[in-house]
Amino acid sequence: TKHWTKPGDFKGNPTENDFKLVEENLPDDLIDGEILCEAVYLTVDPYMGIPGEHLGKPFGKYKTMFGEAVSKVLKSKNGKYPVGTLVLAPSGWRTHFISNGDQPPLRPIPFDLGQLSPSLALGPLGMPALTAYSGLRMCEPKAGEICVVNGAAGAVGSIVGQLAKAKGLTVIGFAGTDEKVSWCKNDLKFDYVYNYKKITLEDALKESAPNGVDVFYDNVGGDFHHEMISKHMRIRGRTCICGSISNYNNKEPKTYPQNNLTIFLKELKIYGVLVTMHKSEGPNALSELAECIKKGELRYKEEVYDGFDQMPKALAGLFKGDNFGKAIVKASNY
Ligand code: NDP
Numbered sequence: 001t002k003h004w005t006k007p008g009d010f011k012g013n014p015t016e017n018d019f020k021l022v023e024e025n026l027p028d029d030l031i032d033g034e035i036l037c038e039a040v041y042l043t044v045d046p047y048m049g050i051p052g053e054h055l056g057k058p059f060g061k062y063k064t065m066f067g068e069a070v071s072k073v074l075k076s077k078n079g080k081y082p083v084g085t086l087v088l089a090p091s092g093w094r095t096h097f098i099s100n101g102d103q104p105p106l107r108p109i110p111f112d113l114g115q116l117s118p119s120l121a122l123g124p125l126g127m128p129a130l131t132a133y134s135g136l137r138m139c140e141p142k143a144g145e146i147c148v149v150n151g152a153a154g155a156v157g158s159i160v161g162q163l164a165k166a167k168g169l170t171v172i173g174f175a176g177t178d179e180k181v182s183w184c185k186n187d188l189k190f191d192y193v194y195n196y197k198k199i200t201l202e203d204a205l206k207e208s209a210p211n212g213v214d215v216f217y218d219n220v221g222g223d224f225h226h227e228m229i230s231k232h233m234r235i236r237g238r239t240c241i242c243g244s245i246s247n248y249n250n251k252e253p254k255t256y257p258q259n260n261l262t263i264f265l266k267e268l269k270i271y272g273v274l275v276t277m278h279k280s281e282g283p284n285a286l287s288e289l290a291e292c293i294k295k296g297e298l299r300y301k302e303e304v305y306d307g308f309d310q311m312p313k314a315l316a317g318l319f320k321g322d323n324f325g326k327a328i329v330k331a332s333n334y
Pocket of ligand 1: 045046047127128131151152153154155156157174175176177180219220241242243244245246247273274275276318319320321322323324325326327
């Protein structure tokens with residue numbers, strides 16, 4: 001098996017040089033209860049680049065990088081997992097692994113795949129989608145209100161905007177390239193979409209929300225967050241802090257204490273969402289979203305990197321806006 005290992009800490013945003021490839025021989029024979037799995041699709045997500053390892057730690061003697069994958073069972077001595085079964089597991093950045101069914105813990109794909117690619121279980125029907133679903137719900141979105149979402153063409157943001165549209169909100173998206181902007185506008189049908197590298201938030205909202213915003217779903221943090229809270233929310237507006245990708249790896253992360261004034265003057269509500277707190281709702285919520293995808297009511301895009309060797313490049317790319325839609329690495333066929 002091959003492993004991508006993470007020997008040290010990131011210095012700033014993750015780069016391809018932060019990881020090392022290691023090869024290990026797995027035992028030839030399985031013992032009763034064990035299965036040998038091969039990763040088919042692996043995910044890279046921004047949390048993997050957050051310093052301090054709050055959300056995962058490299059593991060094992062090689063310091064294998066953590067993360068989830070969809071894998072297929074290649075050999076089995078466990079009746080619950082026949083050869084060919086697809087499983088989800090936090091198996092890390094490895095091409096192959098052996099599980100006894102509990103370690104690493106295995107989960108079935110929690111919805112009927114039909115003709116859909118199993119990779120969706122890592123994106124528009126996986127962790128990012130559950131984050132979008134849970135975080136938006138906290139903001140109590142109501143028809144007729146105005147919602148701003150940044151990272152709008154990404155794994156979380158693209159679902160947030162579509163769910164908000166389906167609830168009857170006016171959706172204003174922000175993304176970092178003109179291609180992403182036109183996808184959000186033309187395919188996802190967001191009402192207004194801006195390239196934040198070409199227009200200021202101030203000018204954009206002068207056009208689309210001159211009287212303020214009710215719901216702000218924040219994937220980006222930093223200055224965008226500060227400006228939204230201090231200037232553009234309506235009275236009793238709600239914000240979901242989902243991520244802060246612009247700020248994770250700043251040497252001195254920015255904070256804006258003066259936001260407190262606006263928070264009480266306008267009685268704003270600021271929520272944080274952490275997807276792992278919503279695990280139990282996953283199967284129901286994701287089955288609901290799977291039906292929407294099958295009916296064509298929920299759209300998605302994937303940026304598929306071909307080959308296990310692309311893992312570090314795919315992760316580093318998230319911090320440069322290289323991914324258009326959910327970033328996925330395809331390691332083998334199924
Ligand atoms: P995306 O698919 O949105 O990929 C990351 C995108 O972020 C990039 O493509 C880029 O898009 C944008 N970006 C990168 N750097 C910056 C920057 N400095 N300023 C502005 N935009 C930037 O990732 P996800 O959808 O998976 O994650 C989105 C956010 O949600 C992240 O902050 C992540 O950490 C968070 N998250 C939180 C979870 C939770 O439980 N709280 C769970 C899952 C994700 P562009 O080209 O538009 O700039």
